[in-house]
Amino acid sequence: HNGSVFHPGTIVFPAALATAQAIGASGRDLLVAAVAGYEVGIRVGEFLGRSHYKIFHTTGTAGTLAAAAAVGHLLKLNPSQMLHAFGSAGTQSAGLWEFLRDAADSKQLHTAHAASTGLMSAYLAKSGFTGAEHILEGKQGLAAGMSSDSDPSKLIDRLGTRWTIAETSFKYHASCRHTHPAADALLQVMLKQDLKPSDIAKVETLVHQGAIDVLGPVTDPTTVHQSKFSMGTVLAIVAHYQFAGLQEFDQHFHDQDICSFRDRVTMVLDPEVDSAYPQSWIGKVKVYLNNGEVLEGRVDEPKGDPGNTLSRTEITDKAMRLAAFSGGASPSEMSAAIER
């Protein structure tokens, strides 16, 4: 979700699915629980603001409350119990970006931690365990400790008429979302001018500060996962394969031509892009050709954003690819599930 820079699905669905399975909830209840989890997590992420995201992985921090909301809905918590669940969840909120510098495994730990502590907080509240009533905005609460630009109005912005789940994006490329706007802008230039990677001398991406904070530490990625946080690698793969999917990263992230292209990509802070962020994720690139020409590319909504969403076929293809990649389900099992 753009405005909150928060990945709701990876937190809400594991917690909600596990609970729904455990208590035998209906599919309808599961979906409502997911909507509640998205609403809470996204609003908390927006509330915590950009200063928070500079140091903290919002998916890990806001995620505890998202999971608590989803599970709390399934457990039919009353409002007072739900408040206590939020208190217990928020006081366990954690997740620092420091791991990016070393390509460490913490991103998955953050999501697992958020899902499990949020789930536990809801169960605890159901059993009468209490939490702080003002965990978000209290004097010694989340915002006091982890944000310098928190905005409580975000928590209730058009509550009940605005549905944040409808604002979420589908990822097209299998990389950090901060790389997508520039990747799409580069692709636009290359397709329009029918360029080959070898035509390109260098690419300057014009980005928001958040992209520099998160992607900046990754200069020489040594693992597949880290390469998804390397602006240069993502643009190199897109330039060579028109798409940066799981297979492309696995097979090519360390190829010589990919690394060589990667090292010719830079990031520069752009005032327009930065001030539009995080509501809009504008992609701007300057492409310097070997023949001396300089081309500019721009996309206002990267592929997968609500205004430029994936088609039904693209989403189905993605689901099939993911299942095949992880061996999670056979193509026929997937087709059957999708048809249902």
Add this chain to the structure above:
Amino acid sequence: HNGSVFHPGTIVFPAALATAQAIGASGRDLLVAAVAGYEVGIRVGEFLGRSHYKIFHTTGTAGTLAAAAAVGHLLKLNPSQMLHAFGSAGTQSAGLWEFLRDAADSKQLHTAHAASTGLMSAYLAKSGFTGAEHILEGKQGLAAGMSSDSDPSKLIDRLGTRWTIAETSFKYHASCRHTHPAADALLQVMLKQDLKPSDIAKVETLVHQGAIDVLGPVTDPTTVHQSKFSMGTVLAIVAHYQFAGLQEFDQHFHDQDICSFRDRVTMVLDPEVDSAYPQSWIGKVKVYLNNGEVLEGRVDEPKGDPGNTLSRTEITDKAMRLAAFSGGASPSEMSAAIER
């Protein structure tokens, strides 16, 4: 532990005992693991500093690393694995003081969370799971996110010659440690002058800022647990019973004479006490008598501090009382365990 404002025992022993039991470690290894856990947690707490403790419950945050160190020692992690365990532990560090305002149950949640996430981090590292290498002092690490006065020199202060476990205090009263210096100072005045509670018009406690931050929100405690964070209640119980133990709180925290005394106790920031803190926890009180006299009390080391430690008999008595209170072990079982 005074300098770090960190309760090592409540984190280190549950995690270390569980692991030692699970793998059949020797008593000797368990003790060495506990020493390692104390060293790491205390040094991390000192590193994070006073600004951290204003918002965060250091026992919850530094505690994840303390548990990881203790469990990591038992699992015989090599230095690289231990570093990864610290990375995973630190990126899960959490715990906000906000719960104090509502007398919520989060204090126990923080300690359980720290013990369990630290333990898990050590096991994860043993299995090859990686964490940030500079989780403490990195640009997007713990100190960057949760402290404005962190001091890396604290992490290695006389490492190998200074043993922080020898600096820890035993609690004498069953209340928040921030109440002990003033409680002892009041007791000193009352014993010296042979005063009864009814002789006292009001008590002014001269305290450090941390006491005001943590105890300030608690003005009208509604639960036994919250009353242990009420300076007024603790002083009232000490004035009436010369000792504030588990029984005294349970039976008397809401008695009319206790509440009435409580409301005549105030806290005032004292420059001398504040600048000595947290290395020294000085207790100063002004006792205003009904006859117009004003008496001053002062203790430089509250009872239980290393320089004013509990006697063997006092520690044994405390262990017996705790076991009896919780029904954890019979007096004869306790005696046998203590004799061994």
